Amino acid sequence: MTLDSKIPAGPLAEKWDNHRFQSKLVNPSNKRKYDVIVVGTGLAGGSASASLAELGYNVKTFCIQDSPRRAHSIAAQGGINAAKNYPNDGDSVWRLFYDTIKGGDYRAREANVYRLAQVSSNIIDQCTAQGVPFAREYGGQLANRSFGGAQVSRTFYCRGQTGQQLLLGAYSSLMRMVGVGKVELFTRREMLDLVVIDGKARGIIVRNLVTGTMERYVADAVVLATGGYSNVYYLSTNAKGCNVTASWRAHKKGAYFANPCYTQIHPTCIPVSGDYQSKLTLMSESLRNDGRVWVPKKKGDDRAARDIPENERDYYLERKYPSFGNLVPRDVASRNAKEACDDGRGVGPSKTAVYLDFADAIKRDGEDVIRQKYGNLFHMYHKITDEDPYKMPMRIYPALHYTMGGLWVDYNLMSSLPGLYVLGEANFSDHGANRLGASALMQGLADGYFVIPYTIGDHLATADLPKVSTDHEEFVKAEKEVSERQNKLLSINGKRTIADLHKELGLLMWDNCGMARNEASLKKALKKIPDLREEFWNNVKVPGSGEELNQALEYAGRVADFMEFGELLVSDALDRKESCGGHFREESQTEEGEAKRKDDDYSYVAAWEFQGVGKAPKLHKEELVFENVKLTQRSYK
Amino acid sequence: MSDTINLTLKLWQQKGPNEKGRFLTYEAKNISTHASFLEMLDVVNDELMEKGEEPIAFDHDCREGICGMCSLVINGRPHGPDGGITACQLHMRKFKDGETVWIEPWRAKAFPVVRDLVVDRGAFDRIIQAGGFVNVNNGGAADANALPIPKRNAEAAMDAAACIGCGACVAACRNASAMLFVAAKVSHLSFLPQGAVEKRERVLNMVKAMDEEGFGSCTNGGQCEAECPKEISVSNIARMNREYLAASLSSS
Numbered sequence: 001m002t003l004d005s006k007i008p009a010g011p012l013a014e015k016w017d018n019h020r021f022q023s024k025l026v027n028p029s030n031k032r033k034y035d036v037i038v039v040g041t042g043l044a045g046g047s048a049s050a051s052l053a054e055l056g057y058n059v060k061t062f063c064i065q066d067s068p069r070r071a072h073s074i075a076a077q078g079g080i081n082a083a084k085n086y087p088n089d090g091d092s093v094w095r096l097f098y099d100t101i102k103g104g105d106y107r108a109r110e111a112n113v114y115r116l117a118q119v120s121s122n123i124i125d126q127c128t129a130q131g132v133p134f135a136r137e138y139g140g141q142l143a144n145r146s147f148g149g150a151q152v153s154r155t156f157y158c159r160g161q162t163g164q165q166l167l168l169g170a171y172s173s174l175m176r177m178v179g180v181g182k183v184e185l186f187t188r189r190e191m192l193d194l195v196v197i198d199g200k201a202r203g204i205i206v207r208n209l210v211t212g213t214m215e216r217y218v219a220d221a222v223v224l225a226t227g228g229y230s231n232v233y234y235l236s237t238n239a240k241g242c243n244v245t246a247s248w249r250a251h252k253k254g255a256y257f258a259n260p261c262y263t264q265i266h267p268t269c270i271p272v273s274g275d276y277q278s279k280l281t282l283m284s285e286s287l288r289n290d291g292r293v294w295v296p297k298k299k300g301d302d303r304a305a306r307d308i309p310e311n312e313r314d315y316y317l318e319r320k321y322p323s324f325g326n327l328v329p330r331d332v333a334s335r336n337a338k339e340a341c342d343d344g345r346g347v348g349p350s351k352t353a354v355y356l357d358f359a360d361a362i363k364r365d366g367e368d369v370i371r372q373k374y375g376n377l378f379h380m381y382h383k384i385t386d387e388d389p390y391k392m393p394m395r396i397y398p399a400l401h402y403t404m405g406g407l408w409v410d411y412n413l414m415s416s417l418p419g420l421y422v423l424g425e426a427n428f429s430d431h432g433a434n435r436l437g438a439s440a441l442m443q444g445l446a447d448g449y450f451v452i453p454y455t456i457g458d459h460l461a462t463a464d465l466p467k468v469s470t471d472h473e474e475f476v477k478a479e480k481e482v483s484e485r486q487n488k489l490l491s492i493n494g495k496r497t498i499a500d501l502h503k504e505l506g507l508l509m510w511d512n513c514g515m516a517r518n519e520a521s522l523k524k525a526l527k528k529i530p531d532l533r534e535e536f537w538n539n540v541k542v543p544g545s546g547e548e549l550n551q552a553l554e555y556a557g558r559v560a561d562f563m564e565f566g567e568l569l570v571s572d573a574l575d576r577k578e579s580c581g582g583h584f585r586e587e588s589q590t591e592e593g594e595a596k597r598k599d600d601d602y603s604y605v606a607a608w609e610f611q612g613v614g615k616a617p618k619l620h621k622e623e624l625v626f627e628n629v630k631l632t633q634r635s636y637k
Numbered sequence: 638m639s640d641t642i643n644l645t646l647k648l649w650q651q652k653g654p655n656e657k658g659r660f661l662t663y664e665a666k667n668i669s670t671h672a673s674f675l676e677m678l679d680v681v682n683d684e685l686m687e688k689g690e691e692p693i694a695f696d697h698d699c700r701e702g703i704c705g706m707c708s709l710v711i712n713g714r715p716h717g718p719d720g721g722i723t724a725c726q727l728h729m730r731k732f733k734d735g736e737t738v739w740i741e742p743w744r745a746k747a748f749p750v751v752r753d754l755v756v757d758r759g760a761f762d763r764i765i766q767a768g769g770f771v772n773v774n775n776g777g778a779a780d781a782n783a784l785p786i787p788k789r790n791a792e793a794a795m796d797a798a799a800c801i802g803c804g805a806c807v808a809a810c811r812n813a814s815a816m817l818f819v820a821a822k823v824s825h826l827s828f829l830p831q832g833a834v835e836k837r838e839r840v841l842n843m844v845k846a847m848d849e850e851g852f853g854s855c856t857n858g859g860q861c862e863a864e865c866p867k868e869i870s871v872s873n874i875a876r877m878n879r880e881y882l883a884a885s886l887s888s889s
Contacts, residue, residue: 066696067762239699276669543690
């Protein structure tokens, strides 16, 4: 099949309006005849469920946690972008569009990004109406702050808990619809397969995590909003439960996976402290406004930071990038930290960390000023590391925290499988090769509140959707496959723990397909992953049974999918012989060692079609057409 | 930096809601003091699995104190001995070498044990369904700046809205009352003009739902505030009581 992005014709600014007018509608009284399944209850899934139910569709909503309010959107700190231009500093829909396209290193669709910028203002209005307590100025108006990658202040926030408040807003709307019976809510359920009937997504198989029972659900359309796949690297800033399973199973059923190699590595996270480490904690990027990043000049220098004299320190970002200094973009800061550590100049017990030093800022502004700006972050750092960042420099290291790649979707957010829609971080659509800060929340809510309510109707109104029941042979077959896989996991009874194998996969991914990638490292990973997968299926130990709450079994299933998915991620990285955004191919750099795009050869979306486990996936290219922006190479010298 | 401690753990084990539970005694050796409490449990669970035994089930997800999933009573205190944090933010340096550590689930009639340390907090969702929202459909909202809100009200709303719905307040309360949780939501919304419109119905409906779920009464013990990881104030309860009284008296 050929990829049709369904980008509407006409001038950029009119595409969405035209498209909405041309889309078929479902009559209000007919909406109650349609069932929609939504998997995931983060910003995208929660907002989609509520909005679709408000329109009158019958919605069934699923999440793996005990409550929809726990989805990992809740952990987002900084804020949400919107082109409101409240500060009167020159913002506009066009500028937000342009910043996002450029920030994504020219690897996103113009039409999708423009629509995102267009609806951004509606999101703020809607959330305010729900009672989201955005920060306010003394006059009662909404406050804004600035964020990376933009020269205007367009970020709305609720202290350092913006994700939490937006999610609770979506959750309250969802709960309201559960209360009136328009949404049927299924918690502690994990989607284990997608059911495709006559080429259309018509249902899902879920495991009831409390009883272990396999359950079948049928619908007229399925919406996945199941987040990103950073945990393929084992250590990331994602919640422990974040996984690729729902997306991966949909991929195996025919949905194409786009740009999996676009991963974002955040430069300022608290480094790994031991092999028991289960996850990493992000420290806000804003710290680089006042902190200075350095490592010792000498390799293997074991002295305490304060004992290393000024002339024996290498403030490498200031040295290499005099005009941006410590405020270079995320990808550049991350890569340079890795280089310093690879060079043997890392600090701390593990030697994989660099210093982020506030001594000069404290001397200049006083401790009180620094406390006012960053008090909560310093407190968090102190709690975790037991080191006082007012007295000694922080130790930081980059970590995985967001994935721009995801299931391929067209302008309607429908995947290559008719009837399967993909929203939020789970799709690939808006951030190109690099996401700007405060844009993930914007995209999740745009998809759920303002895109899917319009686009899903066109499919329901036009597609041939005969009534099917959960006794259909495709349901039977899918459930059987899922059960067999689960029984196999339980029967291996090998010697290694699930976490041990997951860590090995994560390290393999991180070392060979992390912040910097090259042909040799990627080929090495492609060779090793199948071996590790075999080791997993022969030597993993999964205790207990399938007929009960069994967290080890849940985890094993997710790791098994990561073992397959990792190979696709690496294959995509190998195919893309250019550097762009979060994807740095060492073979493609400028003389100064910066990322170099190859627009003539790689200005495409790589959409992969599943061909079987262990078989090379098939590449479909969607050429990206830029009619409105001029492509330029980034420079931060 | 390689400081380690040995602990005797008393871990609650319970197969299901209707089964009898018991404490499993486990000697946890060489636990790094830099590990988090949940990472310590990970290590213990991996050791149990290596021995062919079943791990202890416990809820967790974000491991950075915001999702509200983790729910452990540690040495008698919800979220453990350190104040203003969740169990996932607790680190092993807070414990002494050789100490015995008791680990239990939230205990409340309205939060039945699912397994081991995992409880069912669906009651909280049902209370929100009864009225913890603003009745507004998506689309058609007025410009956000059309409704100025005094900064102090927005800040007070945010203080209450910081609740993570973990249920520590219920676990801490001698009556297993959910008043702090409900009051936090009631206050959050009634501090704001958007929420004030339905203030009367909201407080009546949410309190009714709370009572139906089997939570106990509030007797002003204040343990809820003391153990709340987000330090939500009991003054919210007083505010809700006033709202409830006013709503009851004005009911027709």
